[in-house]
Amino acid sequence: MPRQEAGMVLLVVLMILLVVSGSSASFIWFMNQQQTRAGLRFRSAAALAVAEAGVYRVLSILETVAPGGRSPGRAWRDSAYAEAMSVGPLEGRFTVSLTDEADGAIIVTSAGQVGGVTRRVRARVYLASPALLAALYGASEVRLERPPAATFLLPYGAGIGDRPWIHVAAGTGIWFATPSVSINDPSVSFGARPGPVDAPEGVNSATAVPRPGPVRLLLARGAELTLDQPRHRVDVQQLRAMGVYLEGVVLRTEALPRVPEVDRAYYQTLAAANTRNATLNEAAGRYLGDADLTSKRDSLYTQREFEQLRAYLQAGLARPRFEGVLYVKGVVELFGGQQVEIADGSLVTESGVHLNLGATLEITHSPATRTLPGLLVTGIIGTLIVTEGARLQVHGLVYASRAFDVNDGARVDIVGAVLDNDGELSFRNHAATVVIRYDPAVLGTPGLRIPQDSPVVAWVAGWEELP
Amino acid sequence: MRTADGFTLLEVLIATMLLAVVALLLFTSFGIGLRAASLAGGMNTATGLAEEVLATLVASPCGSSFQTAIPPEPPDQRLARYRREVQVRRLSGTNLWEISATVSWTQERQQRSVTLATYRHVSAACEFLGQQ
Secondary structure, eight states: OOGGGTTHHHHHHHHHHHHHHHHHHHHHHHHHHHHHHHHHHHHHHHHHHHHHHHHHHHHHHHHSBOTTSSSBGGGOOOSSEEEEEEETTEEEEEEEEEEEOTTSOEEEEEEEEETTEEEEEEEEEEEEOGGGGEEEEESSEEEEESTTOEEEEEEOSTTGGGSOOEEEEESSEEEESSTTSEESOTTSOOOOOOOTTSOOTTSSOOOOOOOOOOEEEEEOTTOEEEETTTTEEOOHHHHHHTTOOEEEEEEOSSOOOOOOEEOHHHHHHHHHHOOTTHHHHHHHHHHHTOHHHHTOOSSEEEHHHHHHHHHHHHTTSSOOEEEEEEEEESOEEEOTTOEEEEEEEEEEESSOEEEOTTOEEEEEOOGGGTTSOSEEEOSTTOOEEEOTTOEEEEEEEEEESSOEEEETTOEEEEEEEEEEOOSSEEEEEESOEEEEEEOGGGGGOSSEEOOTTSOOEEEEEEEEEEO | OHHHHHHHHHHHHHHHHHHHHHHHHHHHHHHHHHHHHHHHHHHHHHHHHHHHHHHHHTOOTTSTTTTOOOOSSOSSGGGTTOEEEEEEEEOTTSSEEEEEEEEEEEETTEEEEEEEEEEEEOOHHHHHTTOO
């Protein structure tokens, strides 16, 4: 080997060793990182489970009593309530905070911490009356009269199969005037329009309506199932034997909880702030020569103003379409085939709503307005009557302070729930078709006051993990 | 030329020695790295199994799933070395349940385990509707 090449072997070996050592160090570092990551992943999963525990702890408090047991949980708000819980050999800890939103929602934020890792979740929670757990809730009697009366009570929305709800709840009883009136009869066909989270009609999709299942009933203490006229008391087996599609009856040992009250002032405020119908007011005012109506911006109407609008729309000079929340200080009556649509809103009245002679009232929502009520009929003569071929389509809660009476070929299609507070007759289907698809979003209906002595249920409307 | 040959022999000897020492260190380190990777794999698998068990237990909002029978052995035979254990208890005086899932296994002749724990409450809605 020439002198100038002396030491080359060592040099080459050292270079190879350097490269191999570098690669090996990288490999070892990478493998150790795997172990670190595995530990982190476990602590992260544990922290998430603890954060969720915090939310459920809050739900439990809201439905019962505040920590310490001295005040009702529904009024409990804390900005930094913390609790420790054991996670195997580790200690976990959640810290929760609660804040109120304008629409009645409570925002629950929970941070779970385990082994130095923190994960946070946020839930949107509503406190609601248990009355809103029924597709059809009558404070007194529910009557199904005269064939071809057909009533369909179905679930609506994804994931409802797991949620607690019931088809019919009645305070004093359910009367099947004949065994021929049908309830959820799978052999009877019916139609249903799109709900708030369905694609609009005609947009490349049909409304998916589940097949009617057997009906579960909830009866208050002393309430009865009755059949025929004159009435006689029957049980579930007898009704089943006669072809009524029943799953069972839940008998309560006490009265049903009181129906929540509608906070009229809340809806008056919303209607007063709703200027989306100003153009319609102005056009109707000009047509009728009413300067006050012409300059009216809001949607808080007297009975006379709403009558003027109705007359203007019936003349066919404008599309009969309102938007947002409407409040009418009186009766709303539609007849003579008149159609009225309220988009993304609600109709709240201080007296009855009567749809006669082929009239149609449609109140629809979008996903963003899903928790708004549809139709709130309040007042001491707050009856809701749909008759003589009239049609009522509503998204959201339908509330009536007096009877809800559907008869003579009328059709009712509700995606939400029906809540009736009449002390004598809550609901009557007399030779009409009623489809109620229960939407659990009614549990988030704003502007309802739950009586202090009534229980509440905490409903989680949404859930997300925070970064 | 003689001098250059002598240096070459010395170089080879030193190089061989260095290679031997470094190779020994490398093999030891590789062993440590592979062990770390194996432990990481075991822990990841166990965490996944615990998450799965917890999800099964809390599936029902009315609590009917809390008492789901979870066999100690996972159904997948490749995971036969893992053992699952659940604990469910109602917190006194509340409608709140503490649910924990522990997955244990033996690795490197040591007993190892991971535990996930959470709460679930059975809504008043379930009681109202007789669905408990």
